[in-house]
Amino acid sequence: MSEKILTIENVNRFYDxxxxxxxxxxxINLELKRGEFVSIIGASGCGKTTLLRLIxxxxxxxxxxxxxxxxxxxxxxxKRGYIFQQHNLFPWLTVENNVASGLKARHVYRxxxxxxxxxxxxxxxxxxxxxxxxxxxxxxxxxxRVAIARALINEPELLVLDEPxxxxxxxxxxDIQDKLLEIRKxxxxxxxxxxxxxxxxIYMSDRIVIMTPRPGKISEIIDVDIPHxxxxxxxxxxxxxxxxxxxxxxxxxxxxxxxxx
Amino acid sequence: MKQGKREIQKYILTILFTGLGFAIAxxxxxxxxxxxxxxxxxxxxxxxxxxxxxxxxxxxxxxxxIGYALFGIIDYKDEExxxxxxxxxxxxxxxxxxxxxxxxxGTKLKVLPQPFFPGPAxxxxxxxxxxxxxxxxxxxxLRLYFFGFLFGVLLGVGTGILIGWxxxxxxxxxxxxxxxxxxxxxxxxxxxxTLFPTPFISAVFLIVICAWFPIASxxxxxxxxxxxxxxxxxxxxxxxxxxxxxxxxxxxAMPQIFTGISTANAFAFTTLVMAExxxxxxxxxxxxxxSKVWSAYYKVFAAILIMAxxxxxxxxxxxxxxxxxxxxxRGIVK
Ligand SMILES: Nc1ncnc2c1ncn2[C@@H]1O[C@H](COP(=O)(O)OP(=O)(O)OP(=O)(O)O)[C@@H](O)[C@H]1O
Ligand SMILES: [Mg+2]
Numbered sequence: 001m002s003e004k005i006l007t008i009e010n011v012n013r014f015y016d017x018x019x020x021x022x023x024x025x026x027x028i029n030l031e032l033k034r035g036e037f038v039s040i041i042g043a044s045g046c047g048k049t050t051l052l053r054l055i056x057x058x059x060x061x062x063x064x065x066x067x068x069x070x071x072x073x074x075x076x077x078x079k080r081g082y083i084f085q086q087h088n089l090f091p092w093l094t095v096e097n098n099v100a101s102g103l104k105a106r107h108v109y110r111x112x113x114x115x116x117x118x119x120x121x122x123x124x125x126x127x128x129x130x131x132x133x134x135x136x137x138x139x140x141x142x143x144x145r146v147a148i149a150r151a152l153i154n155e156p157e158l159l160v161l162d163e164p165x166x167x168x169x170x171x172x173x174x175d176i177q178d179k180l181l182e183i184r185k186x187x188x189x190x191x192x193x194x195x196x197x198x199x200x201x202i203y204m205s206d207r208i209v210i211m212t213p214r215p216g217k218i219s220e221i222i223d224v225d226i227p228h229x230x231x232x233x234x235x236x237x238x239x240x241x242x243x244x245x246x247x248x249x250x251x252x253x254x255x256x257x258x259x260x261x
Numbered sequence: 262m263k264q265g266k267r268e269i270q271k272y273i274l275t276i277l278f279t280g281l282g283f284a285i286a287x288x289x290x291x292x293x294x295x296x297x298x299x300x301x302x303x304x305x306x307x308x309x310x311x312x313x314x315x316x317x318x319x320x321x322x323x324x325x326x327i328g329y330a331l332f333g334i335i336d337y338k339d340e341e342x343x344x345x346x347x348x349x350x351x352x353x354x355x356x357x358x359x360x361x362x363x364x365x366x367g368t369k370l371k372v373l374p375q376p377f378f379p380g381p382a383x384x385x386x387x388x389x390x391x392x393x394x395x396x397x398x399x400x401x402x403l404r405l406y407f408f409g410f411l412f413g414v415l416l417g418v419g420t421g422i423l424i425g426w427x428x429x430x431x432x433x434x435x436x437x438x439x440x441x442x443x444x445x446x447x448x449x450x451x452x453x454x455t456l457f458p459t460p461f462i463s464a465v466f467l468i469v470i471c472a473w474f475p476i477a478s479x480x481x482x483x484x485x486x487x488x489x490x491x492x493x494x495x496x497x498x499x500x501x502x503x504x505x506x507x508x509x510x511x512x513x514a515m516p517q518i519f520t521g522i523s524t525a526n527a528f529a530f531t532t533l534v535m536a537e538x539x540x541x542x543x544x545x546x547x548x549x550x551x552s553k554v555w556s557a558y559y560k561v562f563a564a565i566l567i568m569a570x571x572x573x574x575x576x577x578x579x580x581x582x583x584x585x586x587x588x589x590x591r592g593i594v595k
Contacts (some may be wrong), residue, residue: 056494056497058493075496076493076496076497076499077499078497078498078499080497081497082497084490084493084494086490088490088491088493088494088511089494090494090508090512091589091590092512092513092515092589093512093589094589098421101495101498101508102498104510105495105498105499105500105504106498106499106500107504121586134589134591136589137592137593150498151497151498154498154499163553220263231361252539
């Protein structure tokens with residue numbers, strides 16, 4: 001549990017479109033240990049997506065360094081999986097081919113050998129029976145599951161998720177949350193999740209990173225020491241929830257937890 | 262159960278109704294005497310048979326009745342096709358009646374200006390008279406179409422991909438495409454004829470040129486419009502530039518590529534016939550030209566008839582291919 005898998009040091013990121021300069025990230029420092037589940041919460045525009053894209057290697061940091069398993073992050077790598085806010089499946093591929101595209105993209109796909117493997121991940125995320133469906137025939141929740149399967153088939157060591165469940169109803173969401181926790185346990189996968197949902201962050205995370213906007217900074221990192229499986233109505237859960245909401249001045253906006261189980 | 266039985270009865274009536282129009286045409290052709298003396302039919306020996314245009318017309322009509330009845334039976338199993346068949350029954354009936362009316366007015370009475378409007382039996386006459394010659398010309402047109410369109414598609418898709426993918430190619434080739442694209446291909450005719458060793462190759466060149474423009478520009482547009490997010494999805498999975506081009510950009514462009522191909526197909530037919538009329542030693546356009554010189558308008562119509570059948574068959578083939586390749590779109594687009 002102690003091996004460092006990702007180290008972010010003094011990362012800054014400016015956007016300059018000629019007219020305005022946005023300091024999207026300022027002096028970000030964060031370390032992830034292998035097998036850890038970390039959530040990022042923060043107001044809209046505080047640079048969460050910007051940070052994830054830097055970690056993924058989709059964009060380059062202005063300065064500072066991002067080191068993944070001892071090497072500087074320069075470009076995307078399948079070892080760092082990414083789940084987009086919109087599922088981003090390939091609409092021309094069936095579910096099974098979308099999942100297979102993880103392997104095909106790396107040219108390691110072998111038709112006979114990998115059939116079982118693809119099926120395993122389809123079963124794992126719970127979309128069995130929809131192998132031959134096309135993305136537009138799936139619900140939002142199912143699409144997001146397929147996207148997760150597609151990322152997992154490459155056996156990433158770090159999975160970053162940008163609000164993957166933002167558009168889903170609370171039942172589907174709870175379901176996928178449990179699936180992710182299961183997968184994480186099974187594979188000792190490190191996960192970094194951006195969410196707007198405080199309950200989700202508490203339910204899933206070992207640590208919660210709170211970011212504030214203009215400039216985008218990490219204001220606080222909170223340890224969550226509640227044993228799994230967590231009870232969304234438990235006393236510890238609710239206490240932490242309240243203290244988090246207080247930080248955002250939201251305590252009165254959500255007087256009751258969303259999930260009373 | 263009873264409901265199903267009545268439905269089957271109704272469907273059988275639909276099949277009969279579909280054939281009825283053609284049957285009316287046969288009866289008309291058999292019973293109505295030849296009044297005008299301007300139409301004369303000669304019996305040609307075809308194998309063991311002696312046939313004239315009227316015989317052939319009746320054979321064709323019988324074939325249509327049998328064919329549509331068979332289709333009706335085959336289509337019954339598939340609900341969608343069955344609905345289509347029922348829907349088309351009225352139209353097919355009307356076509357049959359129309360053939361009868363045209364036979365009456367065009368051949369039997371000759372009330373339309375002659376020799377410009379021959380009746381259906383006369384239009385079929387050339388197939389008996391010079392079937393071999395028509396076949397030779399049809400094959401010539403087909404060969405021309407095949408090579409011209411095939412190379413046009415390959416060149417169009419190829420350059421379209423390059424233009425859409427590489428900014429440098431876009432910079433240098435796209436303006437050329439835009440300028441040459443608006444010129445009707447036949448304008449190159451005199452140039453093509455002197456540049457290439459045979460008229461056939463020069464006609465192939467014209468078809469390639471006319472197919473190239475719509476396919477290349479739509480392919481390029483399709484590649485260029487690929488969302489960045491889709492490329493990023495590929496990159497994240499470990500896909501290199503090759504994968505991004507062949508497994509993201511090109512599939513994304515496929516609907517537009519097919520729009521280009523359909524458009525190009527229509528251009529190709531036009532160019533094909535024009536080229537043949539302007540200086541080919543064969544082909545349906547050549548046949549039309551030849552027949553016109555002799556005022557044999559019934560032959561012109563015979564050639565037009567073949568074109569109609571041939572070109573719609575090709576169109577259907579392309580549509581089938583498109584439906585198959587774009588099957589993932591079923592349900593997204595109407
Ligand atoms: N491509 C860009 N060009 C210019 N400014 C940008 C660009 N992308 C993001 N920004 C700015 O950077 C800041 C952070 O954006 P980012 O998308 O990371 O926020 P976020 O925390 O993910 O917000 P949300 O929760 O709404 O998704 C915002 O102020 C945004 O306007
Ligand atoms: Mg975001």
